[in-house]
Amino acid sequence: MSTEQIEQNDQTENAHADIEAGTESQGSSTDVEQLRNERDQLALQLTQAQDRLARLQAEFDNTRKREAKERQDVRDYAIQSAVEPFLGVLDNFSLALKADGDVDQLRTGVQLIVKQMDDALRGLNVQPVESVGSQFDPRIHEALGSIETLEHPDHQVLEEIRRGYKLRDKLLRPALVRIASNSAQKSE
Template sequence: MRRHHSMQDETTVQAVQEGETVSSPGEPQVAVPAVSEELEQLKGEKDQLLDRLARLQAEFDNFRKREAKERQDARDYTVSSTVEPFLGVMDNFQLALKSEGSVDQLRAGVELILKQMEDALRGLSVVPVESVGTQFDPRVHEALGSVETKEFPDHQVLEEIRRGYKIREKLLRPALVKIASNHAVVSE
């Protein structure tokens, strides 16, 4: 039966090529020119869709490249605006190293540089963690030891070993501190 269909299909193709109308038993007759026109129209639509797809792919590729460049530009801008305030600090450190003043003059210069550095950090919303004189807070302090005392309340920060910093409310690093250990207050 399969062979019969292929013979019939070949006859139909040959008839279409010769410009005859084609019909199967029980089907309406179809004019070959109408099928050819529809086929050409579909080919044209296909070509238009392929062209549109190629254009959309090119647009997307350009968008991706443009977005990657904009991201890199934003990173570069962020880095440059962050680093810029510290360039003056670097300049002042280099001047301090070249200076031939006394130890007191060098110390005063370093104190000024430290203040300049703190101002630069403050400009970036980076602030130090409150430590000495406050109660120990494990969210912002890291205890490196305790000191036995009866003069200060238990768990009060007595000494800051390394300053901690926050950017707005987010902790960048905890302060390393020594705290009071007052057994008189604990036992009460």
């Protein structure tokens, strides 16, 4: 406790003692009244500060909940936008499974479905990785093996086993390829 607080407590105790004893003077009466007013003002300020704090906490909580809901809405919209083009592809696969046709008709139907799938991916800015005929690039290709040849330059992609894809400039998955191994170029 500071000296001022001790003095203030002493004054308050003295004022109360004077009131109880009935020997209250005019000067101490105004001091007690002033202290009561000050106490009441401080109590009011404390109540107002507590109310402000409670309101700010509620506002913060509401903002946090609103932000979480908006984030979930954005995720749902992104998923909807990504899935929607593939629903038609799925429908066509179901129709192909129910179809009674010969092998050529089924092959033609599957080719149309693959084209529809490529179009859906292109609509989402997903592009296939260039493979066959290009030079092997370990950033976008994954070599599964090599083929001995003298007809093609060394490390040229000869066969694509699984297509790779990019989303704009970001690689989604590398292409699985077989590359040329030209022993004549290696010895040079």
